[in-house]
Amino acid sequence: MTMKTIEQMRQDALRIFEAGVQAVEAGEAVRRHCRLEGNRFMVDETAVDLTTIKHIYVVGAGKATAYMAKAIEDILTDHITAGQITIPYGHRDDLSMIHQVEASHPIPDSNGVTGARDMIRLVRQASGPDLVICLISGGGSALTPLPVSGLTLFDKQETIRTLLSCGASIHEINTIRKHLSGFKGGHLAVESFPARVMTIMISDVIGDDADVIASGPTVPDTSTFAECMKIVDHYRLVDRLPRNVIEHLTNGADGKIPETPKPDHPAFAHATHHIVASNRLAILAAEKQAADLGYTPVVLSATIDGETREIANMHAAIAREIHQSGHPVPAPACVISGGETTVHITGGGAGGRNQEFVLATIPAIARIPDTVVLSGGTDGRDGPTDAAGAVADTGTGVRAALLGIDPGAFLSDNDAYHFFKALNDLLPARQTRTNVMDLRIILVSPKKEPSS
Secondary structure (H helix, E strand, O other): OOOOOHHHHHHHHHHHHHHHHHOOOHHHHHHHHEEEEOOEEEEOOEEEEHHHOOOEEEEEEOOOHHHHHHHHHHHHHHHOOEEEEEEEOOOOOOOOOEEEEEEOOOOOOHHHHHHHHHHHHHHOOOOOOOEEEEEEOOOHHHHOOOEOOOOOHHHHHHHHHHHHHHOOOHHHHHHHHHOOEOOOOOHHHHHHOOOEEEEEEEOOOHHHOOOOHHHOOOOOOOOOHHHHHHHHHHOOOOOOOOHHHHHHHHHHHOOOOOOOOOOOOHHHOOEEEEEEEOHHHHHHHHHHHHHHOOOEEEEOOOOEOOEHHHHHHHHHHHHHHHHHHOOOOOOOEEEEEEEOOEOOOOOOOOOOHHHHHHHHHHHHHOOOOOEEEEEEEOOOOOOOOOEEEEEEEOOHHHHHHHHOOOHHHHHHOOOHHHHHHHHOOEEEOOOOOOOOOEEEEEEEOOOOOOOO
16 A cells, blocks of 8 residues: 555545444444335344234334334334334434434433333333334433432432443443333333334444343343442442432342343243344444555454543554554554443543543554544544544644643543644534444554665
C-alpha cells in the first residue's frame, strides 16, 4: 500500500467504522433472519404455523426497535393484531399497526412507565393460540422503567444515575434493574403466558447474554437478589441509593420477596429468542473494509470491557508494538475491537466512554508516527452529548498545545467532549438505526525508510 497521509488515514478510519455500523442496521438485520414462507413465519430455522395462531401481538423497546418493527410489519403485513413499542425520543419510524411511545434514555421518565404498562396490558390479552413477538434492542432497560410495588419512578431514576456514575458494568446495572422491575427480568414473558413468545434481539451487551440485553424481559433471569447486594457492597452504594431501593433489595436477599422468574417457570416452555445483530457482526464488516483499504486487520475481541483508560492504554501499547516490531500483524495495520468499557466519573466535565477512550490514548500515540485512533458508539451517540465518539492522531497533542489546552487536564475532569470540540475532532451524533455497543479502530502506518 502506498504511504497515506494522516488525513487519508482519518478518512479510512471513518469508512471502516461506517462499514461496521451499516452491517448491523436494524431493519436489514431483521429481514436477514425473518421471513414468511407460505403460512409459516420463520425466524432463522424456527417456524410458527400461522394457521394455528389466532392473534399476533408485537411489543418491544430499544433504540433500534422502531426500525425492527417496520421490518416485521413489512414481513407480516395483515397478520398483526396490535402492537406497542417504546423508543427514545426522535427514533420513530413509519409504522401502521404498531403504536410507538417515545420516552427518555438513559434516565427514564414517566412516558417509559406508561409504555411499559401499556405493553403489559396488551400481552395480558394473549391466550394459548396467540403469538407475542417481542422486539428488543439496546436501551430497552431505560425505556421500560416499570417499578415494582413499593418503589417509584424517582427511586429508579436516582438508582440509574448512581449506577452509571460509579463505574458499574452493564451486566451489574441490569442485574439490579431486573430486581426493581415489573417488566424486565422475565416478567413480560410471565405476563404473556400462556401465549407463545418469540423474541428478536439486537445485542448491545458483551457475550450477547439474552437475559442482559434490555434486562431480558422475556427470558429467564439467572441473577439473584444476593448478587444485587454484592454489587451494592462492591461499589459502596448503601448510602447512595434511595432507601426504598436498599430496603427492597435487602428484603429480596433475605427471602422476603419472591425472586425474578427462573427457567422452571412454565412461561418459558414456549418462549424462544433470536439474536439477529451483534457487535461481532459489525467487527467482521469493519475487518473486511480495512482489508479492502489496504490494511492488515487484527481483531482483538468483541467482548472487551473494563475501565476505559486502562483499555485505552492497552490498545495504544498494541499500536506501539505493531510499529516497532510488526507484531501481532505488520503495518499498515488496523486494530479493531468492540465491547463496552466503563468510565468512573470523578470530574465535572462532559463526554462518553468513546471520547474518553480516544483522549486517553493521545500521550501514547504522540510517540507512534502516523497513527490514527477512532472510537464511536454504533448507536450514534456517546454519553449525554451530541457526539458519537471522537478521532485523534499522532499530531493531536501538538495541535492541542497550540490552542493552549492540555489533554491530561481534560481527562482528569472527564471532559473529553470539550477537548475534542475545541479541535473539531468529534464524531457528530446521528441516528444509525442500530445499537451494538462500540467500535474502536487504530490505524498504524509502516515505519518510514530513512532517506539516503
